Amino acid sequence: MLKLKNQTFLVTNHGRFYKFSTAAAIVDTTITHTHIQEVSQPRFLPSLDPKFYITALLSSRNVSHIRQVHAQLAVNGVVQNLTVTNKLIYMYAQHKVLGDAYALFCDMEEKDAVTWSVMVGGFVKGGDFTNGFGTFRELIRCGVAPDNYTLPFVIRACRDLLDLKMGRLIHDVVLKHGLLSDNFVCAALVDMYAKCRVIDDARQLFDNMPHRDLVTWTVIIGGFAECSNASESLVLFDRMVDEGVVPDKIAMGTIVNACAKFGAMHKARLVHDYICRNKFSLDVILGTAMIDMYAKCGCVDSAREIFDRMQVKNVITWSAMIAAYGYHGRGREALNIFDMMLSSGVLPNAITFISLLYACSHSGLIQEGLRFFSLMWDEFSVRADVKHYTCMVDLLGRAGKLDEALNLAESMAVEKDEGLWSALLGACRIHGNLDLAERAASSLLELQPQNSGHYILLSNIYARAGRWKEVAKMRNLMTQRRLKKISSSSWIEVGDKNYQFSVGDRTHLQSENIYAMLKSLSHKLELAGYVPDTNFVLHDVDEEVKVHMLYTHSEKLAIAFGLIATADGTPIRITKNLRVCGDCHTFSKFISAITQRVIIVRDANRFHHFREGTCSCGDYW
């Protein structure tokens, strides 16, 4: 061992030098492992029982502690012990010192299965997927058999990267080594397929598992929710409980999220009840999820109750509550929560400000919105990104300040995305600025060439201006590019059941009645002055077909079903997984007027209350 300058130590091991700084080189091994500490002069003991080092590493609380043990190991030659070195690599990786972990890994003359999985896992957990895959490839190249520890890590990397192609390759490796029977491996595959939205493959693996454990259940339940299959998600949860698998708080969090996503109020109450009965603590994650669930089921006051009862709140909790008030059009209360947040000493982040600015725009709080927009950088060093600008464009646009909205968008340093152009387009709706609308729509088309809605929109803007050549061009482009339909669903809850409708849905048992209801309504709607906004249908189809197409929106189907299935006086609550088109809003407005029913539409997490032909919530339809 050499002492360099007076603070640095070099320790040799197998002819290789390890460099340690002051804190690193010193371990007083005469005292127990819990007392690793700095002393002025290093005192080294001869090699000790590997177990000692393991315990020392286990109690290391920071990188400097790990380095100290490492130094001691190097001096005493214990580094050559596989178990100890593996643990050392593991600890370095845990503390995200991947360079040191890898240096050690490369130095090892002999590696075992643990060494490989610790290294692959270290890279993947640290988010370094390239090196994670690289190390895995190296493992294969060295003729080592991948095992049930290593594989979940690489599968997880595929999941995080949404790399389905690689995922399928790894799936083959799993089959080749007969490891599908391992729950960790299989659950990872199910999760990977679900996150890549190949839910059928996930389901198939899941169904073929002999002993499904809680994690796999959680993964598939969350997977179906993520893939917008509400009924399967909720049903699977019940099936899991029926089969005697006891959910933990993570599983509860998953089902809470499913309820939030689908606005499944009845189920939400049951889940809440289950959580109370089984005495789950309202930890910060589950509590926050429940706030979100109640808010997205339309019950912002229940959300607030949970919020008030939570002992620990983090920035996500506060942001969720602000967002909840925001999309219910209760802007003042959202601002109030923000003030409380600041008083409690929690710092807002970028998402907090998105929620806050949205709350302002949906409640018409123009001045406040502008104030927060400048304050976020000046006082909280949160830089405005495109989402914040979108909120501001929305806010100014709704207020009729189209020029200011445009100026703001122009002044942005960041690139405009789809949401920003949509907000500008929304602003154009109010003030009919054709040039800007055309620009916005063509930008949308450029950004999302696969979204057929943009083509139709632009085509109609041209049609309105009588530019038929361009209309034809749009039509041709659409056929050329063989566009996928954007799939959109609506959910409605009647009693304790949830019903899902997709565009043009005829699978529902009461389809006949639903379409008959829409037909019988159409006359009354017409009398009331409802003119279908054919903006959202292609221009060169027959008028009759057009009107038919208008009545096949998932939301309208759901509302018609709601009129049939619910008792008079019950508000109809619809949840939609995409932002609804303008005509759906107009439609809802007229339906609420002629039927005297309250219709609550939730889309893209915004709530619109239609009562006797009016819409609250700062919407400009």
Added chain:
DNA sequence: CTAGGGTTAG
């Protein structure tokens, strides 16, 4: 000595 699922916005 190694392993998995969960919170806000979009």
